[in-house]
Amino acid sequence: MANKPSRDLLGVIWQNFWRSLRPRQFRGNLIGEDYFGNKYYEIPPNPAIGKRKPSRYFEPADKEAFDQELTAEWEAWLRGRREDPPTREELVTNLQIMELKKQNAAQLDAHYAKDKDAAALPKQVEGETIGTFPKYKEYDLMPGKHSIKK
Known part of the structure; x- marks a missing residue:
């Protein structure tokens, strides 16, 4: 009969202890x-x-x-x-793409800021405004009170 390797408890404990003393890589x-x-x-x-x-x-x-x-x-x-x-090439390529997107976003913001400035002026409906919101005859400003005469 072939000899089976024995798995005695003390041998397993000793092997684990011996392996634990070997240096490990911490850095x-x-x-x-x-x-x-x-x-x-x-x-x-x-x-x-x-x-x-x-x-x-x-x-x-x-x-x-x-x-x-x-x-x-x-x-x-x-x-x-x-x-x-x-890789360094991958990082440089993605950084260039990120910078290009920032430039495009700044150009779009500048383009739409002109339109936004023109749209920010208060629109007048029949000569009356509340801030930037217009008044309409068919809507109440205060519920139950009609402030605009028909």
């Missing part, structure tokens, strides 16, 4: 940096100790600011929604 490997100055790190998975997913974190550029901005690409990588970290 991550630098993966990249974004244009805000944040640095991104990853601790690779180690199936030997039961860790199947990598640990990912970032160090902000300004440690005192609590309203940190992260790029969408790096945030997706941090949360595990993408496997590979974003």
